[in-house]
Amino acid sequence: MKRIRKRLAIAFFLMIALTLVTSCGNEVDAADDAGYGQSQTTEITQSNDYTPSAAETEPPENIGLCQAQAFFIVFQELFDTSPGLNREIRYISVDLSETMIESWAELIRLLDEFCTERGFTLLLHNMNELEELGYIDEDDSGFFRYFSYGILITFRDVSQDYDIIEMRGMKWRSPTGAVGGRYTVVHRHGSWEFWEVMDGWIS
Numbered sequence: 001m002k003r004i005r006k007r008l009a010i011a012f013f014l015m016i017a018l019t020l021v022t023s024c025g026n027e028v029d030a031a032d033d034a035g036y037g038q039s040q041t042t043e044i045t046q047s048n049d050y051t052p053s054a055a056e057t058e059p060p061e062n063i064g065l066c067q068a069q070a071f072f073i074v075f076q077e078l079f080d081t082s083p084g085l086n087r088e089i090r091y092i093s094v095d096l097s098e099t100m101i102e103s104w105a106e107l108i109r110l111l112d113e114f115c116t117e118r119g120f121t122l123l124l125h126n127m128n129e130l131e132e133l134g135y136i137d138e139d140d141s142g143f144f145r146y147f148s149y150g151i152l153i154t155f156r157d158v159s160q161d162y163d164i165i166e167m168r169g170m171k172w173r174s175p176t177g178a179v180g181g182r183y184t185v186v187h188r189h190g191s192w193e194f195w196e197v198m199d200g201w202i203s
Contacts, residue, residue, distance in 0.1 A: 070165045072110045072111065073185050075153060082171070086151060091151075092111075095127070095152065095154040096124065098155065144175065146175075152170075152172045163188075167182070168182055182199045
């Protein structure tokens, strides 16, 4: 009988010990789960607290002036590409007939300032007008035409928004002397930046 009581007592104490261990383990797991949940909530809160700057979300105050700056950036990019085409030129003609820019006057001011500083004369003619005015020459065959003393830069709208403008651009001096592509400029942090050129070509 004593042995039976002793065994029962040992079994009782073992059950109590096992219950305590299991309870402590659950508390540790619960604490870990609580900590993990708290960490996730903190990360989400930090992400939601981000507020874009006004320059990233609001259109510029003067859309027209900003568009002029965007087109001027692409003009400079075209002028600097294949600089050999600029050799011994006197004229730069810019064709804006296929653009919907709101402030032509501001863009023309920028272009004229650029040309004056470098000793060029700014023209605002397309190819047909240049031919009619005698700026475009041709060889004896009459098929090969070229701009002896100038380059023609043309723009054609692709898409326009207050913070991104895409356009087709070309610099032409002859059929075998021209470059172009699809140009993108973006408005970030209060100013326009050249972003990329796609479908670039050279002849």
